[in-house]
Amino acid sequence: MDTKTNKARFSFFSFLPNLLIVGTFLVFMIWLITQMLHDGLYPIAAAVSAVAVFVVLVYLRPRFTPMRWLGVGIAMVLLFTLYPIIYTVVISTTNMGAGHLRTKQQALDVIESLTYLPEGGETFEWAAYLDVQGDYALWLIPGNEAPGMLAKPDEPIDALSPGDGVVGELDDDGYPTSIEGYQRLERKDVIPILDTLGEITFGEAPDTVRIRSLSSAASLQALYKYDEEMDTVINQQTGDVYQPVDGTFTSESGEELIPGYITSIGLHHFELFLGNPGYRDPLGRIFLWSLTFAVLSVALSWAVGLIVTIMFDDLPGKRYIRALLIIPWPIPVLISVLIWRSLLQPDVGVIPPILRSIIGSSPAWFQDPFWTRFALVLVNVWLSYPYFYVITAGALRSIPEEIYAAAVVDGADAWKKFRYITFPLLLRILTPLLIASFTFNFNNFNLIYIFNQGNPPMPGTIVPMGYTDILISFVFKLAFVNSNVANYGLAAAITIILFLFVSVMVIVQVRSTKIFAEE
Amino acid sequence: MTTSPGQTTEQTIPGSGLLQTRRQRRLISRGIRYFIALILIIFAVAPVLWVIGASLNPAKSLVGGTIWPKNASLINFDQLFNHPQYDFEGWLLNSFKVSGISTILTVLITISAGYALSRFRFKGKEHFQTAILIINVFPAILAMVALRSMFQQIGLFIEQIGLDSHGALILIYTSGAMGINVLMVKAFIDTIPLDIDESARVEGASHFQTFRYIIFPMIIPMTITVGVLTFMVSYADFIIARVIIQSMDKLTVMVGLNLFTTIRFDVDFGMLTAGAIIAAIPIILIYIPLQKYVIGGLTAGAVRA
Numbered sequence: 001m002d003t004k005t006n007k008a009r010f011s012f013f014s015f016l017p018n019l020l021i022v023g024t025f026l027v028f029m030i031w032l033i034t035q036m037l038h039d040g041l042y043p044i045a046a047a048v049s050a051v052a053v054f055v056v057l058v059y060l061r062p063r064f065t066p067m068r069w070l071g072v073g074i075a076m077v078l079l080f081t082l083y084p085i086i087y088t089v090v091i092s093t094t095n096m097g098a099g100h101l102r103t104k105q106q107a108l109d110v111i112e113s114l115t116y117l118p119e120g121g122e123t124f125e126w127a128a129y130l131d132v133q134g135d136y137a138l139w140l141i142p143g144n145e146a147p148g149m150l151a152k153p154d155e156p157i158d159a160l161s162p163g164d165g166v167v168g169e170l171d172d173d174g175y176p177t178s179i180e181g182y183q184r185l186e187r188k189d190v191i192p193i194l195d196t197l198g199e200i201t202f203g204e205a206p207d208t209v210r211i212r213s214l215s216s217a218a219s220l221q222a223l224y225k226y227d228e229e230m231d232t233v234i235n236q237q238t239g240d241v242y243q244p245v246d247g248t249f250t251s252e253s254g255e256e257l258i259p260g261y262i263t264s265i266g267l268h269h270f271e272l273f274l275g276n277p278g279y280r281d282p283l284g285r286i287f288l289w290s291l292t293f294a295v296l297s298v299a300l301s302w303a304v305g306l307i308v309t310i311m312f313d314d315l316p317g318k319r320y321i322r323a324l325l326i327i328p329w330p331i332p333v334l335i336s337v338l339i340w341r342s343l344l345q346p347d348v349g350v351i352p353p354i355l356r357s358i359i360g361s362s363p364a365w366f367q368d369p370f371w372t373r374f375a376l377v378l379v380n381v382w383l384s385y386p387y388f389y390v391i392t393a394g395a396l397r398s399i400p401e402e403i404y405a406a407a408v409v410d411g412a413d414a415w416k417k418f419r420y421i422t423f424p425l426l427l428r429i430l431t432p433l434l435i436a437s438f439t440f441n442f443n444n445f446n447l448i449y450i451f452n453q454g455n456p457p458m459p460g461t462i463v464p465m466g467y468t469d470i471l472i473s474f475v476f477k478l479a480f481v482n483s484n485v486a487n488y489g490l491a492a493a494i495t496i497i498l499f500l501f502v503s504v505m506v507i508v509q510v511r512s513t514k515i516f517a518e519e
Numbered sequence: 520m521t522t523s524p525g526q527t528t529e530q531t532i533p534g535s536g537l538l539q540t541r542r543q544r545r546l547i548s549r550g551i552r553y554f555i556a557l558i559l560i561i562f563a564v565a566p567v568l569w570v571i572g573a574s575l576n577p578a579k580s581l582v583g584g585t586i587w588p589k590n591a592s593l594i595n596f597d598q599l600f601n602h603p604q605y606d607f608e609g610w611l612l613n614s615f616k617v618s619g620i621s622t623i624l625t626v627l628i629t630i631s632a633g634y635a636l637s638r639f640r641f642k643g644k645e646h647f648q649t650a651i652l653i654i655n656v657f658p659a660i661l662a663m664v665a666l667r668s669m670f671q672q673i674g675l676f677i678e679q680i681g682l683d684s685h686g687a688l689i690l691i692y693t694s695g696a697m698g699i700n701v702l703m704v705k706a707f708i709d710t711i712p713l714d715i716d717e718s719a720r721v722e723g724a725s726h727f728q729t730f731r732y733i734i735f736p737m738i739i740p741m742t743i744t745v746g747v748l749t750f751m752v753s754y755a756d757f758i759i760a761r762v763i764i765q766s767m768d769k770l771t772v773m774v775g776l777n778l779f780t781t782i783r784f785d786v787d788f789g790m791l792t793a794g795a796i797i798a799a800i801p802i803i804l805i806y807i808p809l810q811k812y813v814i815g816g817l818t819a820g821a822v823r824a
Contacts, residue, residue, distance in 0.1 A: 035676050044672050069635035073628040080694035084662035311552050324560045330806040332755035334773045335795045339566050479664050491664045506656045
């Protein structure tokens with residue numbers, strides 16, 4: 001029905017603004033994609049292309065009315081939610097990490113920009129000039145009677161003729177008596193600054209010049225050349241050949257060229273933590289703790305939530321009790337965790353002195369693995385029981401009163417009513433939300449990381465791991481804490497495991513929701 | 520007949536005894552439950568009271584014994600806003616800017632998508648909705664390695680949405696907020712009878728006009744709920760901002776607050792707690808009047824399940 005009305009209303013002029021916007025978008029996208037392809041960023045270029053094609057199809061053809069209302073949203077989800085998930089899979093099969101952050105093309109660009117001063121090559125006689133800012137320039141005279149040239153750092157070398165306003169008349173040796181903005185340096189002034197001058201590269205790559213001695217300057221040459229056919233890099237000075245080995249060009253003697261580049265290493269990372277005990281054992285411990293933490297957090301928070309829902313129902317003043325008990329809820333998590341961390345500080349905190357005065361000692365909340373874990377669960381209960389109270393109270397309202405009538409006739413007391421009627425019903429109603437909370441806590445990065453960065457550290461592990469690290473906080477450490485040892489590939493591989501785990505939980509959750517919906 | 524008085528005495532004595540113990544038991548049970556309530560209230564409220572006390576304590580120490588400090592003053596708040604090294608005001612403004620723009624974008628995109636899903640028929644709509652739900656279950660933190668690398672690559676060409684930019688944060692927050700909110704808006708529009716927009720269409724209104732003048736005024740409460748939730752989530756985010764933002768002057772307030780406890784060896788609790796209060800106030804102010812919407816949405820979800 002929509003198509004008809006749209007066709008009837010379609011006219012070129014009403015369509016023109018649309019065409020202009022989409023056209024501009026398209027031109028921009030083509031520019032972006034070309035740039036990305038040139039740098040060898042193929043995965044993101046592909047994703048951007050797909051989204052660009054989708055957007056153009058949706059907004060340029062008058063027929064796709066429903067999609068037009070959805071298009072921007074879909075484009076964003078594709079690019080910033082779906083693509084990162086797929087890209088994580090790609091990264092997990094690569095060596096991406098410290099020293100391997102560039103594409104092969106980008107790495108070669110860096111390697112090929114390195115230069116050396118060859119023995120032979122074109123030489124010049126030179127004189128130095130200085131401007132008011134303290135920057136140097138050279139006047140170069142080639143050996144072959146060609147005209148002199150002006151060379152400044154990072155600017156193309158210019159052949160200038162004397163007397164054109166910029167360069168004054170030449171003296172007997174062929175050097176300009178004046179250059180606009182510059183002052184000529186005499187030989188006696190040059191000698192003390194020879195070292196400084198020798199470090200300056202004049203001209204713009206690849207045509208660059210450096211001084212070699214008081215009397216001569218020479219063109220620099222690229223130190224490395226890439227042989228596309230052989231896929232090797234050759235050192236032009238020594239003739240050494242560098243072969244690509246796992247994303248690094250390496251010579252026969254084992255010398256490596258920096259930077260390395262990103263390359264596929266297959267399932268190496270997955271083998272690492274399934275086969276290498278140095279990774280597998282601590283990772284297993286982290287996985288177990290992630291599970292324990294999630295189960296304990298959900299069970300205890302729900303228990304407190306249940307107490308708040310059920311126990312104060314007939315107490316005078318219950319409104320005030322509940323209003324006070326819901327206070328932790330709206331406070332942003334980061335702030336709550338920082339508060340608890342401060343409260344538990346051994347010397348300056350509030351809780352340890354109180355404990356010391358009551359029971360004589362206070363546990364090492366941040367150093368002892370058991371007590372750090374204990375504190376984490378305690379803090380998590382504080383953070384989340386109000387949520388469980390709210391959902392439990394909501395679920396309780398949906399349980400009809402009549403169900404209890406038979407139990408009252410049978411003489412069941414309050415505990416029996418709760419144990420055999422209320423609790424099983426609540427459990428059934430809330431299962432999907434409990435599973436969701438479990439999944440959330442399994443990946444509860446904020447709490448773990450802000451409270452103690454996953455510490456105390458486990459001794460003797462290959463990569464830094466802590467006793468309270470959960471998988472996701474370990475991924476973060478692996479990738480972002482120390483950029484010198486960052487291993488994005490391994491971090492992404494562990495993320496894949498997390499994805500699989502979350503997917504299973506989602507399936508379970510959807511199933512449980514459906515089962516209850518049918519009843 | 521002779522047994523009847525005996526019977527009555529036999530009945531009344533245990534009966535009155537039962538009544539007594541029942542009353543006693545109720546009193547005891549109430550006492551116990553008030554005690555539990557008291558402990559829970561201390562557990563819930565004491566940290567908050569302590570934060571307020573510490574923020575007013577000019578000595579900046581925690582071990583004062585009393586929650587309300589002697590010589591209470593606002594000196595910590597004064598220092599917070601006039602700090603030579605940290606630009607707390609700037610961080611707050613960054614947070615407002617990023618969360619505000621994310622909220623506006625999310626609301627615009629979700630209400631138009633929710634309208635389309637509710638009112639248009641097209642092939643694969645069911646699958647489409649399931650796909651939205653599944654993709655959105657994966658939190659952005661899980662993809663942080665890919666996100667960081669991706670925005671670094673984008674930043675090579677468009678600096679405004681590259682690594683270390685607010686644009687990148689806005690894009691991540693907005694696309695992350697999409698899924699569940701779109702479905703919420705859709706469900707809400709589903710409750711509006713179709714006849715209403717049919718009659719508008721018959722009178723010649725375009726889809727856009729129908730949406731703008733008929734549907735939109737009716738879904739304003741839902742729009743507010745989506746907006747509030749999006750604002751709260753993006754304002755409270757720590758980890759994504761921590762991964763994406765690097766420059767001090769671009770930090771959001773949550774990442775900045777965490778700096779107070781990590782950069783310096785001796786934590787200045789006065790400034791930390793003052794900052795925590797200032798940063799929490801906007802969220803609490805937004806949350807209180809809209810509490811009933813949020814709780815309503817959550818409990819509806821629980822009961823529907």
